[in-house]
Amino acid sequence: MARPAAVVGIGQTKYKRRRDELSLEGLVREAALRALEDANLEFSDIDAIVIGKAPDALEGVAMPELSLADSLGAIGKPIHRVHTAGSVGASTAISAANLVESGMYDTVLTVCYEKQSEGNATWALSGGKSGGQGAGGTFAPWIMKYIQQSKAPEHIGWKVAVKDRLNALKNPYAHLHIEDISIEKVRESPMLWAPLHFLESCPSSDGAAAMVLTCEDKVQRSPNKPAWVIAHAKRTEFGQFPGRNTVAPQAGIDCAKALYKKAGITNPREQIDCAELYVPFSWYEPMWLEGHLICEENEGWKMTDAGDTELGGSFPVNMSGGVLSSNPIGASGMIRCLEAANQVRGTAGDYQVEGARVALGHAYGGAAQYFAMWIVSSELNPF
Amino acid sequence: MSANDNDIAIVAFAQTPSYAHFNNSEPEMIMPLVNDVIGQTGLDRHDIDFTIAGSCDYLSGLPFAFVMNIDAVGAWPPVYESHVEMDGAFAMFEGFVRLKCGDIDTALVSGSGKSSPGSPRIFTALQSDPYVMAPLGVDHVSLGAIQARMLLEAGTVTEEELGAIAVRCREAGAKNPYAQITDALSLEDYLAQPLYNAPLRQADIAPTSDGAAALILARGKKAYDLCDNPVWIRAVDHRMESHHPGLRDLTTSVSTRTAAGKVGLHDGPVDIAELNTLFTHEEVILCEALGLGDGTKINPSGGPLVGNPTMAVGLTRVIEVARAIQNGEARRGVAHCSSGSALQQNLLVVLEGDK
Numbered sequence: 001m002a003r004p005a006a007v008v009g010i011g012q013t014k015y016k017r018r019r020d021e022l023s024l025e026g027l028v029r030e031a032a033l034r035a036l037e038d039a040n041l042e043f044s045d046i047d048a049i050v051i052g053k054a055p056d057a058l059e060g061v062a063m064p065e066l067s068l069a070d071s072l073g074a075i076g077k078p079i080h081r082v083h084t085a086g087s088v089g090a091s092t093a094i095s096a097a098n099l100v101e102s103g104m105y106d107t108v109l110t111v112c113y114e115k116q117s118e119g120n121a122t123w124a125l126s127g128g129k130s131g132g133q134g135a136g137g138t139f140a141p142w143i144m145k146y147i148q149q150s151k152a153p154e155h156i157g158w159k160v161a162v163k164d165r166l167n168a169l170k171n172p173y174a175h176l177h178i179e180d181i182s183i184e185k186v187r188e189s190p191m192l193w194a195p196l197h198f199l200e201s202c203p204s205s206d207g208a209a210a211m212v213l214t215c216e217d218k219v220q221r222s223p224n225k226p227a228w229v230i231a232h233a234k235r236t237e238f239g240q241f242p243g244r245n246t247v248a249p250q251a252g253i254d255c256a257k258a259l260y261k262k263a264g265i266t267n268p269r270e271q272i273d274c275a276e277l278y279v280p281f282s283w284y285e286p287m288w289l290e291g292h293l294i295c296e297e298n299e300g301w302k303m304t305d306a307g308d309t310e311l312g313g314s315f316p317v318n319m320s321g322g323v324l325s326s327n328p329i330g331a332s333g334m335i336r337c338l339e340a341a342n343q344v345r346g347t348a349g350d351y352q353v354e355g356a357r358v359a360l361g362h363a364y365g366g367a368a369q370y371f372a373m374w375i376v377s378s379e380l381n382p383f
Numbered sequence: 384m385s386a387n388d389n390d391i392a393i394v395a396f397a398q399t400p401s402y403a404h405f406n407n408s409e410p411e412m413i414m415p416l417v418n419d420v421i422g423q424t425g426l427d428r429h430d431i432d433f434t435i436a437g438s439c440d441y442l443s444g445l446p447f448a449f450v451m452n453i454d455a456v457g458a459w460p461p462v463y464e465s466h467v468e469m470d471g472a473f474a475m476f477e478g479f480v481r482l483k484c485g486d487i488d489t490a491l492v493s494g495s496g497k498s499s500p501g502s503p504r505i506f507t508a509l510q511s512d513p514y515v516m517a518p519l520g521v522d523h524v525s526l527g528a529i530q531a532r533m534l535l536e537a538g539t540v541t542e543e544e545l546g547a548i549a550v551r552c553r554e555a556g557a558k559n560p561y562a563q564i565t566d567a568l569s570l571e572d573y574l575a576q577p578l579y580n581a582p583l584r585q586a587d588i589a590p591t592s593d594g595a596a597a598l599i600l601a602r603g604k605k606a607y608d609l610c611d612n613p614v615w616i617r618a619v620d621h622r623m624e625s626h627h628p629g630l631r632d633l634t635t636s637v638s639t640r641t642a643a644g645k646v647g648l649h650d651g652p653v654d655i656a657e658l659n660t661l662f663t664h665e666e667v668i669l670c671e672a673l674g675l676g677d678g679t680k681i682n683p684s685g686g687p688l689v690g691n692p693t694m695a696v697g698l699t700r701v702i703e704v705a706r707a708i709q710n711g712e713a714r715r716g717v718a719h720c721s722s723g724s725a726l727q728q729n730l731l732v733v734l735e736g737d738k
Contacts, residue, residue, distance in 0.1 A: 002484035024513060055446035055447060057440065062439070062507070066728065069623045069728075075623060075624060076622060076624075076638070080476065081467060081468045083440070083467065085450060091465055102484050127447055235462070235463060236461060237458050237461040239450065251458075
């Protein structure tokens with residue numbers, strides 16, 4: 001059977017509208033060096049590298065593992081590149097974990113990035129067609145459907161938008177630091193795709209995120225507490241077909257079930273201490289709480305409304321500020337995975353959930369059809 | 384019959400012909416192959432534990448083009464699936480790694496690409512010329528020509544020897560039902576061709592092709608449930624070199640040599656080698672780096688010089704070796720895949736049959 005993998009190093013760049021002062025090479029290297037420093041390791045300790053990002057067309061550099069190899073210390077080593085749309089950051093983390101779990105490579109560096117200021121994300125997210133609707137245009141009708149079927153009041157979306165931006169104020173890496181964020185400010189911001197206002201949408205960011213994963217025998221080399229990868233799962237389904245449940249896609253449900261089964265989780269709400277969920281538009285917080293079986297159907301918005309998902313609530317979500325506060329697309333899923341790891345390592349700084357033992361990192365992509373998730377824990381056998 | 388629980392085998396494979404222009408969509412290239420390999424094993428589609436694809440959005444100029452390819456694998460009910468933006472041979476690497484974890488038994492691997500709608504030389508210039516440099520338009524053919532020139536000037540190879548490689552591959556391609564370039568070529572024809580990108584002639588250069596390949600991997604005893612004659616993957620490894628041509632010795636392939644050591648290439652005889660040679664001169668470099676001698680048949684399929692479906696060409700090399708082993712033409716062999724210009728990244732797979 002597979003041997004366990006652990007996160008022993010985490011590195012992030014500052015997320016920002018434009019990182020003009022850095023090339024792509026400089027951007028990924030900044031994150032990689034911070035992860036190595038955290039792990040107290042050097043490039044020479046790394047056995048393989050996995051990178052991930054969303055479409056190459058976002059920056060106009062084809063198959064970037066070729067041009068980034070030098071800056072990631074990959075010369076003479078295996079390096080490969082994952083692409084699973086918006087879920088890619090979490091898929092890449094899982095690929096890196098697999099390399100360790102397989103027994104083939106002891107210590108793996110994994111890096112995800114996007115430099116969205118180099119291109120036009122809405123064009124790329126519309127499949128390279130002009131006049132496209134972008135991601136918000138795809139998701140807004142499904143959010144409307146959720147609101148109708150769950151009978152959620154309209155302020156739920158605003159509440160998520162405020163909560164995540166308040167959390168971001170505690171995270172120095174977050175792109176958006178909106179000091180005067182408020183329900184009124186969100187409500188009064190322009191309507192982009194009804195019911196989504198401008199401030200209920202994610203920003204477009206430049207940034208990179210990195211992790212070092214290693215095997216049990218080598219965990220001790222790194223001074224900081226490891227985050228053990230207890231379980232991971234991925235599921236994919238078609239983006240369009242008659243009768244598809246677009247609010248809670250079956251792939252998301254199947255992915256969560258597989259994940260919890262592998263982790264030994266029977267009651268996710270109780271056994272998971274906090275979660276970093278991929279919420280690029282405010283309403284996806286309650287939608288994923290339901291769609292990943294953390295609560296019953298139509299109950300997710302009640303958790304949000306009651307403050308359960310706030311830092312200090314009974315089930316904190318997106319303590320780091322989430323995708324709503326930083327969104328370098330290809331890295332956004334990896335950020336969820338590494339922020340989950342930060343929580344169980346006790347390295348989450350001002351947004352630390354006290355006593356977090358078990359955390360969920362999650363990403364989705366495409367037309368809400370790609371799902372990738374992992375559970376990390378401060379203990380190898382948490383249950 | 385020798386299967387340890389964690390040995391991984393190829394139990395079914397299929398490929399399309401190399402098309403100069405495939406006029407339908409990429410999923411339509413892949414779907415018949417997926418149906419074919421699943422049919423060969425007798426599995427139900429839903430019995431496949433893991434699916435992994437290799438393709439490249441940029442080839443078709445369509446961000447998220449790979450999303451459409453899941454139509455070909457049938458992602459309903461939802462499937463456990465992933466994608467690499469690389470040749471299908473690297474997808475096979477991911478599938479191999481995943482099966483080595485020991486908790487699942489089967490993986491469906493595919494690689495696909497349509498180069499014909501765009502310009503491969505503009506595409507590869509987008510690899511070699513990241514925006515931080517001046518847009519020189521350095522593409523894989525230009526860099527290949529520099530590499531060939533260095534070999535000729537070093538006296539490692541002569542034009543006639545390059546011509547002999549082109550002629551041999553063309554003869555082999557005439558017998559390969561999947562080949563795209565099947566016109567006869569003599570050494571005289573070759574030498575009479577004008578220089579295209581000096582010192583390379585058109586016959587030195589792999590064509591632009593559309594195509595796809597697929598295979599199924601199985602772990603341990605499961606392989607014998609699905610196939611009478613599985614082909615075992617003894618080892619896979621891949622290694623990267625610098626992106627900057629000036630930092631490399633282009634007359635050799637250090638990464639291929641490293642990978643050959645890692646996969647234990649010479650722990651047994653190498654009966655066959657299918658090499659991802661986009662140019663005749665790359666065969667010279669790779670044979671030297673792999674330490675291959677007269678006992679090894681090189682590209683008996685004709686290799687990429689007779690059919691070059693980008694993103695499937697490496698996986699096709701794996702299939703060609705597996706086919707030769709199943710046919711009894713070889714017992715042990717190596718498949719090679721390369722990525723980037725001038726052999727920047729190289730992957731090796733050592734394959735072996737039971738007999």
